Amino acid sequence: MEKRKELFGQSPYGLSSQEKREYYRQIMQELTRKHDRGCAPYHNLLRNIGFDPAISHEVEEYPFLPVRLFKEYELLSVPREDIIKTMTSSGTTGQRVSKIFLDKETAVNQSAALVRIAMDMLGGKRFPMMIIDSKSVIKDRKMFSARGAGILGFAMLGRDTVYALDENMNLDLEGVEAFLQRHQGENILLFGFTFMIWEHFYKILRDSGKKLDLSQAVLLHGGGFKKLAQEAVDNETYKEKLNEVCGIQRVCNYYGMVEQTGSIFMECECGRLHASNYSDIILRNPRDFSVCREGETGLIQLLSVLPDSYPGHSILSEDLGELIGEDDCPCGRKGKTFRILGRIQNAEVRGCSDTYEKR
């Protein structure tokens, strides 16, 4: 994994498309070979489709696993005793959850990648941090939900970290105000899940008529807008409405999946989602899975250089996306930029924020 080490030495958005292709040609082959050796079902799958990982391929030619496979099978590429954490997705009743098995190396790389990506957007300083969630989400330390993993990953960026919601998901307004009092005039970092923030923070503030001053804060949020679609809330509306109740100027969405924790896609100042060095996307035609032509909408395939302990380095999501450009974002960061257009029809309903079911 020398190539990957090299990648970690670089700034997370510094590679041009050509340089990135070179890295990914090698890293995808290394990872595919590793999982071929370590994970019997993955090995069988490669054999069944006639894919020989010993031969070097173009990046687009590497097979991708549909995310639902992680629900149906326990896929891991290292001995079980090397697993230190198991992460799960959707915990709603009646649905199967994805199980993602992490060894030490994968866990360490995940947090390093996440912090590097976020630092590029926020700067190296640590800000007073408020997590708009309940601390009870991280109670079980060996089994994490996608939510818990996100909270812990981002917590490295903060200091004097507080949780805004109590264990019953009620907004602790007193605690929030005391926190803001303590850090008056400072830049503050807020983090939470898109739906949770809407339901347990925005709506409470809106209905109480209480105005908080978060004009100096940056809000990072992820998990998807699927649950908000019924209320016709998209990214733009979300920003506007939050601004109304707390004066917040900078709201930054990110796209990511529990199957590829760490290598998330962050929204830049220009409102585009960015692939970093640690991940990439390929859009595919939902009917025949061929690579989309320029300007075509397609299913999002996600590549990540991080998964060592499970074969999740190339997966196919159920999200539809559209490419905006590559290496040409006005913010100066290189890599592909894109937007999410929703979910493919009839796909099994799921998303990070589904880990929480409204009671």
Place this chain on the structure above:
Amino acid sequence: MTNMEKYRNAFVKGLELPLEEVKSGLTYQGIENWDSVGHMGLIAELEEAFDIMFETEDIIDFSSFEKGIEILKKYDIAVEG
């Protein structure tokens, strides 16, 4: 209290470990208690004990008992013994 005592104490409180288990060879994600939850607890304890604030990069680099001592030097704190 010597700096080494303060340093080891931060591991005791931050990672909830008995003092005799706090020694060279401990690594991040190497034991159950030193996971990402424990890590942030440890960082908070060290910051309080030495009245410093780590940079984000140093929090990621803080991968072992020994590495932490090396990182603290950057903050003009010598942990010896």
